[in-house]
Amino acid sequence: MSVPFEKYDGAGNDFVVVDDEDWDSAVSEHASDGDADGSAEDTSPTASRAAFARIHCDREVGVADDGAARHGADGVLFLSLAEGSDTAEVTMTLVQPDGSIAEMCGNGARCVAAWAADRSGATTIDIDTPAGTRRAVVEGDEVAVEMGEPSFAPADVPLAGEEPLIDATLDELDGTPAAGLSVTAVNTGVPHAVVFVDDVDEIDIDAVAPPIRHAEAFPAGTNVTFASRTVDGAGFRQRTFERGVEGETRACGTGAVAVAAAAKRLARLPDGGRGDEWLTVSPPGGDLGVTVPPDGPARLRGPAEKRFAGELPAFDDDRIDGAGDEQ
Numbered sequence: 001m002s003v004p005f006e007k008y009d010g011a012g013n014d015f016v017v018v019d020d021e022d023w024d025s026a027v028s029e030h031a032s033d034g035d036a037d038g039s040a041e042d043t044s045p046t047a048s049r050a051a052f053a054r055i056h057c058d059r060e061v062g063v064a065d066d067g068a069a070r071h072g073a074d075g076v077l078f079l080s081l082a083e084g085s086d087t088a089e090v091t092m093t094l095v096q097p098d099g100s101i102a103e104m105c106g107n108g109a110r111c112v113a114a115w116a117a118d119r120s121g122a123t124t125i126d127i128d129t130p131a132g133t134r135r136a137v138v139e140g141d142e143v144a145v146e147m148g149e150p151s152f153a154p155a156d157v158p159l160a161g162e163e164p165l166i167d168a169t170l171d172e173l174d175g176t177p178a179a180g181l182s183v184t185a186v187n188t189g190v191p192h193a194v195v196f197v198d199d200v201d202e203i204d205i206d207a208v209a210p211p212i213r214h215a216e217a218f219p220a221g222t223n224v225t226f227a228s229r230t231v232d233g234a235g236f237r238q239r240t241f242e243r244g245v246e247g248e249t250r251a252c253g254t255g256a257v258a259v260a261a262a263a264k265r266l267a268r269l270p271d272g273g274r275g276d277e278w279l280t281v282s283p284p285g286g287d288l289g290v291t292v293p294p295d296g297p298a299r300l301r302g303p304a305e306k307r308f309a310g311e312l313p314a315f316d317d318d319r320i321d322g323a324g325d326e327q
């Protein structure tokens with residue numbers, strides 16, 4: 001039983017894209033064919049989606065690009081497209097490599113818009129996410145997407161404490177590789193702990209990020225985004241250790257917005273900016289543009305490209321069951 005997919009990426013943050021209709025017919029065929037072992041996990045779409053994501057996002061043995069140079073993905077985008085007259089509407093569900101569902105994904109949303117434009121010809125796309133509906137506009141090979149208003153409120157991030165974390169050190173990090181680092185906690189659709197450093201290239205992210213990612217200060221966990229000013233001072237370099245990927249990604253859209261929002265809150269924007277100018281934030285995978293205006297939603301802009309298409313086993317029971325059992 002296989003399911004068609006397309007591989008997209010936004011500045012190297014890459015996703016397997018599956019149309020919900022294709023997934024649902026694979027699920028119902030699988031159940032009716034009696035392939036299912038009869039357990040709820042085997043045919044329940046949610047559990048099966050998690051198992052599908054675990055297997056095909058794996059960086060060692062997951063989906064391979066044409067040259068098999070790179071395996072896996074930063075998540076699976078399950079999409080449902082409704083076409084209007086000159087706009088399109090897409091319901092987006094991002095299942096991450098650990099099987100978790102993320103409330104929002106900035107680069108994923110931009111890839112969703114490119115996918116919808118490729119299918120419908122529309123250039124304005126409304127994307128329904130668990131974090132709310134976000135409007136995207138496709139402009140050539142770039143996509144700009146509204147990202148809502150960043151929030152530092154403890155209830156929004158969310159935080160365990162009553163006070164916002166603004167350039168704050170966490171006692172619980174003492175004795176860990178993250179000891180002494182200051183974090184600024186902001187929700188840009190998902191939680192981010194932003195850490196400004198002198199040079200992001202000097203960070204041992206796999207050692208320093210996990211103590212913050214799992215800190216008790218963040219009851220829902222958090223993504224960990226490091227930022228340093230570019231040499232010319234006009235923008236920021238960015239590196240993000242992502243919750244749900246449990247590792248560094250080549251780009252993170254909500255992370256780029258978090259850098260701009262935290263820089264604005266800490267009066268670190270270039271030339272004392274108010275945030276309504278486009279700010280370049282540069283993760284390893286490519287440049288992103290961000291605005292964080294005083295009176296409206298943040299916006300994220302950058303490339304979103306289709307790389308290749310194919311078919312993947314949806315319910316290869318020998319492999320999926322194993323993955324499902326790990327839950």
Ligand SMILES: N[C@H](CCC[C@H](N)C(=O)O)C(=O)O
Pocket residue numbers: 013074096102103104105106107108190191223242243244245249251252253254255
């Ligand atoms: N890992 C994130 C979701 C994906 C965010 C990132 N890929 C982006 O482009 O915003 C989380 O679980 O909060």
